[in-house]
Amino acid sequence: MVPTFLMKQTGTFRGLRRSLLVPATIAGALVLLHMLSPMTVVADSPADARRGGIIDITFEERVDPTGIANSTIPLFEHFEHPAPRYAVDVYSLRFWSSDFDGSPLEALATLYIPVVDQHREAPVLAFLSGTTGVGNQCATSLEEPEVIRWGWYRQNMLAYGGQGIITIFPDYLGFNNDDIPQRYFSAAAEGHLMLDALRAARNVFSERPLPIHSSVRPGPGNVTAGYSQGGHAALAAADMNLAYAPEIRLNGAIGFGSTNNVETLMREAAYYTPYILLSYRSIYGPEAIDYSRLIQPRWLPTLEEDVMRMCVDQFQTFFPFDGRDLYTPEFYAALHGNRLHRDFPLLKRILDENETGLSGHGKPVLMIQGNQDIIITNPEQRRYVERLRSSGSEVEYVEMEGVRHRHTRPAGFARSVDFIRRVTE
Known part of the structure; x- marks a missing residue:
């Protein structure tokens, strides 16, 4: 059975380029916004979409400090549990963003606003999650951690709001969209x-x-942050800050168990690769991503169906962690023998194009790494950090004793709050 979105697009996606990406140029007209009620804003049409323009916003709830403290216990577990300083108002909103090629796409996010009685300014934090999957059912906004834990993300963002940080947590582009998969990596x-x-x-x-x-209002400071895949995104924003959003002063970026080099991720944790390949095939086309050269034949008949139907809690027990059980012998040898440039040159170019953080942006970076991480191991993360420093960034690199990949966020929360405050002062 072929996934519906692939049948719609006959194997590729409507209007997507088949060549390697270059920095997108976007000619978006201003959105005309009309306030219909204190809680609703509507944009005229996709043709009028401006990047970051509000489509609609809805108040969800106010969570007082006691509620935040109680709800975040499962997130922080045995790590330091921060005391909330503020209540937080939670809103859902839709806004305009742009796809990899600059075409407009709607994005869904949750916004967390600290509640204060007197005027004060606060930094703005954009945070993205780790891998959850690429199908709509895997959108992070749908997480029910009491049923299936992906990260206790709502509680994580409430914790930032409770520290006085305006926090926005979007679903990745491609989620909540029947025509394309999540734009994974x-x-x-x-x-x-x-x-x-x-x-x-x-x-x-x-x-x-x-x-x-x-009465809180955004101050001039902005920080991007993310866990695992989200760290890749946080550093991507640093790379394109001046070209794409020069009016936004990005003060720093944070990665928790950050996976910035996609080639390294494919080498160290193979079960992510089918998701990476499907995403890149949707962007670069089947000529660039030929499954049959990369994945063993036994996985191919239902590969795309399997990828689209399984979220992270399922695929990590379905696809193998060891690439020898997933990759063709030729691809495994090239990937682990540093020969992709010779044996798979187009794929190598795509992977290099999607590495993030090394543009020379010069932003301060906090990297939180657990010394028990098996998704991005310490030697690989140290090598990346040295390259990041060589590119011109001041990097605060923290290896946390006894911390696994999934625990980098609660273990490094206090350090991240301190970093946000320092770089946005």
């Missing part, structure tokens, strides 16, 4: 989303009448 799509999320968070405060019930 697309540096361009992720970077656009991160920067447009910062724009959207700020645009909410310029609406009239104001749909916000707090």
Whole structure:
């Protein structure tokens, strides 16, 4: 059975380029926004979409400090549990962003606003999740951690809001869309989303009448952050900050168990590769991503169906972690023998194009790494950090004793809050 979105596009996707990406140029007209009620904003049409423009916003709930403290216990487990300083108002919103090629796409996000009685400014944080999958059912906004834990992400963002940080948490582009999969490890799509999320968070405060019930306002400081795949996105935003969103002053980026080099991820944790390949095939086309050269024949008949139907809690027990059980012998040898440039040159170019953080952006970076991480191992992360420093960034690299990949966020939370405050002062 072929996934519906592939049948619609006869194997590729409508309007996507078949050549390697170049930095997108986007000619978006300004959105005309009309306030219909204190809680609703509507954009005219996709043709009028401006990046970061608000489509609509809806108030969800106010969570007081006690509620935040209680709800975040499962997130922080045995790690330091921060005491919330503020209540947090939670909003759902849709805004405009751009796909890898610059075409407009709707994005869905949750916005967390600290509640204060007197005017004060706060930094703005855009945060993206780790891998959850690429089908719509895997959108992070659908997480029910009491049933299936992907990361206790709502609680994680409430914790940041409770520390006085305006926080926006979007679903990746491609989620909530029947025509395309999640743009998994697309540096361009992720970077656009991160920067447009910062724009959207700020645009909410310029609406009239104001749909916000707090006296907090965005200060000049902005930070991008993310866990695993989200760290890849946070550094992608740093790379394209000046070209894509020059009006946004990005003060720093944070990675928790950050997976910035896609080739390394494919080498160290093979079960992510089918998702990477499907995403890149949707962007670069089947000529660039030939499954039969990369994946063993036994996985091919239902590969795309399997990828689209399984979220992370399923595929990590379905696809093998060891590439010898997934890859063709030729691809495994080239990947582990540093010969992709010779044996798979087009794939190598695609992987290099989607590595993030090394443009020479010069932003301060905090990298939180657990010394028990098997997804991105310490030697590989140290090599990446040295390259990041060589490219011109001041990097605060923290290896945390006894911490696994999934625990980098709770273990490194206090350090991340300190970093956000320092770089945005």
